[in-house]
Amino acid sequence: MSLTLEHAHIAEAGIEMCSVRVGETLFGVPITKILEILGAPATRPVPLAPSFVGGLVHYRGEVLPAVSLRSLLGLGDSPERQDMLVFRGTDGYFGLLVDAVGEVLTVHPRDYETNPSTLDDRRKALFAGTYKLADRLLVMLDPDLLDPMRLVR
Amino acid sequence: MDELTREFLIESQEGLDRMERCLTELEERPQDGELLADIFRSVHTIKGTTGFLGYSRLEKLSHAGENLLGMLRDGKLVANEEIISTLLQLLDDLRAILQSIENDNSEGQGDDHAMIERLHALQHGEAVAVAESVELVESVEIAAETKTKKAGKRRAPARSNSAEAAGSEAAPEAAPKPAAEPVAGVPQQRAQVSAADSTLRVDITLLNQMMNLVGELVLTRNQILQATNTDVAFAPLSRRLDMVTSDLREAVMKVRMQPVSHVFSKFPRLVRDLAQQLDKQIHLELEGQETELDKSLLEAIKDPLTHLVRNSCDHGIEMPAAREAAGKNPAGTLRLRAYQEGSHVLIEVADDGGGIRVEKIRDKALERKLITQEKVAQLSERELLQLIFLPGFSTAAAVTNVSGRGVGMDVVRNNVEKIGGKVEIESRPGKGTTLRLRIPLTLAIVPALIVSSRSQSFALPQGALFELVHLTPEERRTQIEWLENAPLYRLRGKLLPLVYLSRMLEQGEDPEVEAGCYIAVLNADGRRYGLVIDGLADPEEIVVKPLSSALKEIGLFSGATLMGNGEMALILDPAAIAVRAEIGLSEEEEEEQDQASAALASEGEEFLLVETGEGTAQAALPLSEVLRIERIERGRVEHIGRTPVLRFDGVLLPLEDSSGLLDDVSQAAEMTVIVCREGTRHVGITVAHVLDVATGSALSEAGTNAVAAGVTLLRERVTEVVNLSRIPVLPGPAAGPIPGPIPGPIAITAELEAEACR
Amino acid sequence: MRALVVDDSRFLRDYLCGLLTGWGVVCSSAENGEQGLRILADAGPFDVALIDWNMPVLGGLEMVRSLRSDRRWNGMKILMVTTESENGFIAAALAAGADEYLMKPFDEEGLVEKLQLVGLLTDGAK
Known part of the structure; x- marks a missing residue:
């Protein structure tokens, strides 16, 4: 996977991760992949859309499909408005809805481990591995795995 | 390539287009x-500028042309067919060189000696012996009549055709007449040309960017506007902003608009060449050339339109002899017409040729296995005509080198649909064919009605909207009629099939609302239906935003938009909704003749009225297809797989049991089965009661139920006509045609009376 | 120095203006005689007008005649731009009041030479 290559380049400096929370889990997204973070944008549901679509979001004149991480994880709808990260996908921009965006953390490749074999298949397909932080785990997210064009297949 | 060379190329190409x-006009007025x-001047300018850049081939060739043209201009020579053909050839040669320069900055290797000599010889009035001797068809007449009818209005159909109808003799006399007409058009055309010269060229990507901004x-x-409408201090300012924005938007849109003449202008030449090649006589009429269309759209319809014109010349218009034999003018007419209708520009390619015979289309579609026999039997003439748009279809009996080069009507339709347009076809055998491209004025902004369904907003493009009907809660309960699970509304006496938007979008079950609703009466691609929605907001001009591919697959939305209140709305695609709801094509009212004859045919049709289930709505069976009404013991019914069958006179009949009478144990031991003829087989229908025989009227297709293909008004009651052909065919040997032990139509009156008096 | 280029060919207008502005000449252009006269009325006079022979609406010869019948433009030099096929017209142009003529195609030197001939450029000006 391309991630290992990236690790080689930044082995010593560490990787800056934007931490996001969904449910009880802490996730991390490499900040270099994030175009923008929108605080609690308005979403518009799309009838008949695949279940992972959390709605449409207005972003700089475009109407983006927003992927709901909660739906992907089978967690059910969030009671509150969610924050959104914007990524560049294979078919234009797309958004990722998360419960909350936290601080930027620096992680080190030496703390990285691949997905545990006990993880369910759905999560294995979505998670890009785990970083062991001092007090907890940070699940790595790779936007390429969350691209709607990929999820739709 | 440097800027000056590019400038030179563009200017020269424009000059050659002009x-x-x-030249084609010159044939009319030499x-x-x-x-x-x-x-x-066109050739002169090329010659004058080419020297600066050192293109010697171009210079020599244009020089020779200029000399000949100089003599023509000074009246020392009169243009004839041969001279014009040669000049057209010169034009092609010049174009080829320009193309070569554009490709690799060189004039290419070509020998222009023959052409230069020919141009010289013509100057001295010598008939030229040309190696590939262009055959001169003197009777070819091409008239590019620039009519300046106001776009948007339908043209009065009655343009006297007496001159044309008078036949070939009238043609020479008629020649001065077209000369008089276009003269009025000439100064206008000139004015346009010089206006084009005073313009500035702008990169199209910059324009697109401007449009987005x-x-x-x-x-x-x-x-x-929404945020400040209560603020007194801001109100005048935002009004001003409103005005300026509107003006700016209009101006930017205008910048992108170009008259269709940009595309039409190449057709006189094309048609002229095709006519010569095919030995046909084709008179071309161009109308509405000033109609404007967004540049990118214009670009996109160029090829489809060319294909349609080729098709009409090749397959549409008959050979002169065949036309004369059919009592027509030997010269066929091909009319290209552009006009604006609402937010669409319509472009018609109409010929007065042989038309399309639907039987031929049906046979071809069957032969190519594009459709099954069963399906074909259910199609109306209009639907049959649509088959030519199927991939792999071509009506040409033989593939000619004019059209039918593998590019089919399916490609035409795809290209037009790609830009949000539609292709419509009308054809009358012996009278001709009209193909109509319906192109949105602009891709970016469309007028739409904002509607709501379950408190979500949707934009409904106004192009398909015909009228709105409001129903109060009371009317909603009483005026929406149900035929099993198909809702219908009587709009001025005709049944309109309804589609509930909330159901189509699976927005959850109807709460038992005590609210009214609206019916948006739509006509999308000839599919007429009413879309039931909860509420309406003001119409808005919406900016269309494309949907991501992952969402396009839903298929019912053509895009999304942001509304004035900042909310997002999905844009509904009325045609896709109609198809999803299985709304059939409705006959257009304009087809008065067909309709009249159809009405006559159905006027006298008699139906057997039955109740298919206990207390259900009445259904109708065409009496002509009814063979027998049988009382049978329930025990006689057998099953093949899940299909109930009845052994009757030694054959198995499939039984249609739409109301589940067979499974209803509360029913008596005996039941009624109506035996009907369906094509070559016989089928049975279980009914609860036979009611009466009645004459049906105004048979209009409306239902979307599995068996109920048609619906009729019988004694002011909505009645389903049972579609016998949809009763499944039995598997295995039992399915074959029945040898015929069953007698033909029988007198059913006695049995009927007995049953009706139950 | 100010120059007016009148030519129906965009290419030639750009070419001429390109050369002239390269030397610091302020250049205006028109695509036919009528437009040229209008520009003159609005923004004239110019030091020199370079006028094409064959143009739609109002041709070069007509424009020269019109210019020379108007005393306001007396001091303006006029260069007739022609092609060799219009050779016979040069005399007519000069008779109508053009100061010089310029035969297409011409290069930088050719243009300088003619401008010098009408006294607008000195040897060192370029």
């Missing part, structure tokens, strides 16, 4: 001084 237009001066501005304005 020359081409003028002595028109202004035309000649125009043509001369203006779209953004429109949105922001809408939001500001």
